Amino acid sequence: MPLALGSAVISIRPSPARYAKIARSPDVHVSFYARIVGRNIMRCVSLFTLVLASIMILTSTAPHLSPRAAAIAQGDSGVFESGFTTAAPVIDGQFADGEWDAATIEPLSFFMIDLTTGEDTRFIPADLYLMNDHENLYIGLQIFGVPYNNEGVAGNGFDFVFFFFDNDNDGLIEPGEDLKAVVTAQANIDFAQRGTYADQHQPIPEEEDDASDLHIDGLGRIVHSNVRGIGHYTIELAVPLDSGDPLDIRTEPGGEIRFNIALATALGTAMAEAGAFFDLPFDQDASGWGLIKLQTGPIPPDRDPMLVGTITFITREFGDGQQLYVMNADGTNLRRRTRGDRIPGAPSLSPDGQKIVYVAEQPDDPETAEIFVLDVDRGRPRRLTRNGVAESHPVFSPDGEKIVFVREGNIWVMNANGRQERQLTDLGLDSDPVWTPDGRIVFTTLRWRDVPEIAIMDADGRHVQRLTDNEKGSLAPQVSPDGQWITFFRYDGPGSFLDFGVSIFYPWNIYRMRIDGTGEERLTGDGLINFLPTFSPDGRGILYQKILDIGSGYTVLSYLDLATGEDRRVFNLSRVSDFDWR
Structure with missing residues (x-):
């Protein structure tokens, strides 16, 4: 899915050769499929930076737009009071009945200019909805009378x-201050309503990469009523209101925050325009x-689950590369x-x-993947395999004495010290082995289809049963435990x-079934990509990954309570690629 902006083209789809390699490599741990998703489809975020920089350049010689407060009835002071809500809206780009009843509503307009000539063009009317609770500011926006400008990506631009937010309310736009964005960057027009989201900040001169926040938070969605x-x-x-990220706004109910909203339409075409509610925000004057003005209200009870045990995970969120x-x-x-520099993956706790x-x-170079083990308290990784053949998906046995793993599409087992390797399967079609408490092995295989199915076998590789x-x-x-x-x-x-x-624009769901393959049931149904589930140590819940936004690479960990069906985000992490829980 190439995204074009002028001469810049960003590809977020793997090459056919890459697909072929994946299809030929059944030994690749299925979380590697998830990493392929992550590495190849989560590229949109740099497009936001390119667009923002382009608008800044194109408007640098344009006439300075006067504040719109004099032209649109919004109150002489430019102060907007937010409503307080006790029911957070579902951020899906669709105003459900009653969802924004607590919000205040302001009729506004975007003052647009031609990005080629810098001349004033038109006003685009909009309604602004504002409300907050103790955790978030919620902004709803309806922009009227505009075409959908992303027909099949190669059509009418983006x-x-x-x-924009002035974090310290000092009236200046400064490096590092908060910036969020939504874009109609979708290849599949039937899923245009999903849009994509970026959590960014004003560019910092010494940064070498784009202006994307390392920790992603918040969420945005954009929907067009008529994509044709x-x-x-x-x-x-x-x-x-306070994500903990120093580049985000930090306030509380009863506080206030200075803001602006800008619209850029038909980018990549000769009809490109941009405008804002207030001044176009490119002269450091806010x-x-x-x-x-945020409102106060009743504090809800704490609903976070009490999770026990140990969790290991892989992330690049903390600025030191991808680490465990x-x-x-x-x-x-x-x-x-x-x-x-070595890139870790597929962690499994003893x-x-x-x-x-x-x-x-x-x-x-995934072909260089070898197996390592480390001590949770002291670290100190120790290499267990040294054979020049890629291994994947190592998992400790229930007694901690052995490790099952995958090599060249076959399942192997070795002692926990890396000695006495023994091959269990020989068809080159198997992956993702995990142990049952009684010592059998559940795994995925391509023996029956060209997509993985789940099977179970004895610890010696015999008596394979399809599930x-x-x-x-x-x-x-x-x-389960x-x-x-x-x-x-x-x-x-x-x-x-x-x-x-195609598949990134459709649902992926979490399922469960009994150990004999009966009683299959779907556990999620929110239309998002839900993947890599694991049971809690007590078996009462499932922790899994959810991709909240394709374009920004925004993944979170969600906990599903199997007794109540309650499903919510846990931990303040946004870029986890793999994990385990014991």
Whole structure:
């Protein structure tokens, strides 16, 4: 899916050769499929920076636009009071009945200029909705009388909406201050309403990369009412009042924040325009921007689950590359456990939570993946395999004495010290082995289809039994602590999940079934990509990954309570690629 902006082209789809390589490599741990998704479709975020820079250059010689407060009835002071809500809206770009009843509503207009000539062009009317609770500022926006400008990506250009914030309310736009954006950057027009989102900041001169926040938070969605003609955009945005990120706004109910909203439409065409509610925000002067006054209200009870045990995970969120971390399941005692250039993946905790086995590869060379083990408390990785053949998915046995893993599409087992390797399967079609409490092995295989299915076998590789039969495949099985259930995930859209240019725009869901393959049930249904589930140590819940936004690479960990069905985000992490919980 190439995204074009002038001469800049950004590709977010893997090459056919890459697909072919994946299809020929059944030994690749299924979380590697997820990493392929992450590496190849989460590229949109740099496009926001390119667009923002382009608008700044194109408007640098344009006439300075006077504040719109004099032209549109919004109150002489430019102060906007937010409403207080106790029911957060669903951020899906669609105003559900009653969802914004607590919001204040202001009729405004974007003052547009031609990005080629710098001349004034028109006003575009809009309605602004504002409300907040104790955690977020919610901004709703309806922009009227505009076409959908992303017909099949190669058609009429792109539309962006930027949300600017003056973090310290000093009337100046300064490096590092908060910036959010939504864009109609979708290849599949039937899914244009999903849009994509960026959590960014004003460029910092010494930064070498784009202006994307390292920690992604908030969420935005943009929907057009008629993707084949003139209509209106509906936008919903949630902005944390205090995310903990120093580049984000930091306020509280009863506080206030200076803001501006800009619209850029038909970018990449001769009809490109840009405008804002207030001054176009490119001269460091924010004194004419609007001011949102946040409201106070009742404090809701704490609903966070009490999670126990140890969690290990892989992330690049903390600015030191992609590394392996470990922490208590309640979020305390975070520790980094790897360093250097080798890229870790597929971590698995020992049954007592004292060791982590994982794979690590040289940058951009998955064929160099070897198995390592480290001590949770001290770190100190030790290499277990040295054979020049890529290994994947190492997992400790229930007694901690052995490690099962994958090599060249076959399942192997070795002692926990790396000795006495023994091959269990020989068809070159198997992956993702995990142990049952009684010592059997559940795994995925291509023996019956060209997509993975789940099977179970004895610890010696005999008595293979098929557990799933679904044309979409069944991925990343994990067994419950009592050995009674298997959870996994599945792509629920058209075609093959390997066709990421299509599959990323359709739902992927978490499932579970009994250990014998009966009683299959779907556990998620929010239309997003939900993947890599694992049971909690007590078996009462499932922790899994959710991609909130394709374009920004915004992944979160969600906890599903199996008794109540309650499903919510846990931990303040936004770029986890793999994890385990014991």
